[in-house]
Amino acid sequence: MKPVLSQPPHVDWLTGAFSRTPLLRKTTRLADLPGVFADHSGWQQADPQQIVYDVEMLDTLSGSGELFTGVTHLYPGKVGNEYFMTRGHFHALREQGEVYFGLRGTGLLLLQDEQGEMHLEPVVAGSVHIIPGYTAHRLINTGTEILSALAVWSSTAGHDYAALAGGFAWRVVEENRQVQVREVQNG
Numbered sequence: 731m732k733p734v735l736s737q738p739p740h741v742d743w744l745t746g747a748f749s750r751t752p753l754l755r756k757t758t759r760l761a762d763l764p765g766v767f768a769d770h771s772g773w774q775q776a777d778p779q780q781i782v783y784d785v786e787m788l789d790t791l792s793g794s795g796e797l798f799t800g801v802t803h804l805y806p807g808k809v810g811n812e813y814f815m816t817r818g819h820f821h822a823l824r825e826q827g828e829v830y831f832g833l834r835g836t837g838l839l840l841l842q843d844e845q846g847e848m849h850l851e852p853v854v855a856g857s858v859h860i861i862p863g864y865t866a867h868r869l870i871n872t873g874t875e876i877l878s879a880l881a882v883w884s885s886t887a888g889h890d891y892a893a894l895a896g897g898f899a900w901r902v903v904e905e906n907r908q909v910q911v912r913e914v915q916n917g
């Protein structure tokens with residue numbers, strides 16, 4: 731007889747960690763992000779083992795109609811004057827959207843559609859972000875603490891990084907102790 735009440739996992743709003751041990755965890759270090767930051771020599775001089783972000787996922791079913799749930803913990807830091815950020819991706823199944831929920835820290839969610847239309851949304855504890863289909867997304871930590879965001883997305887969405895080999899059209903940097911958005915000059 732299955733228990734009447736089964737304890738669902740919850741996310742600790744302070745640490746952003748799941749109450750249940752996440753069975754899937756992926757760590758991305760600076761060494762894993764060649765060509766992502768604008769300041770290539772700054773990247774080469776930085777500690778390659780420096781963790782930029784961890785993604786913890788609940789180990790749930792995948793398949794048509796199933797959803798993945800994961801928390802991205804993005805550390806504070808910069809390469810040159812550019813804030814730490816996730817690699818960023820379109821979904822392989824372009825039409826698949828995603829929802830982000832800010833848990834802690836201060837940052838931005840950069841959204842860019844296939845026509846290059848972009849906008850930035852502030853990410854803080856309690857913010858909710860609807861990532862429509864056909865929209866690339868990148869999390870950026872503009873604060874001094876860990877930025878954590880919970881994400882829910884289709885388990886069949888997949889990640890297309892190649893579509894963004896040229897990077898996003900905006901970069902977010904710190905200049906004069908201010909967060910600045912810089913348009914990438916093509917060519």
Ligand SMILES: O=P(O)(O)OC[C@H]1O[C@](O)(CO)[C@@H](O)[C@@H]1O
Nearest residue numbers: 785800801802816817818819881
């Ligand atoms: O795959 P990226 O662009 O490094 O982003 C990190 C993670 O953010 C998510 O979009 C949500 O956690 C995952 O799908 C992805 O692995």
Ligand SMILES: [Fe+2]
Nearest residue numbers: 821828867883
């Ligand atoms: Fe995604």
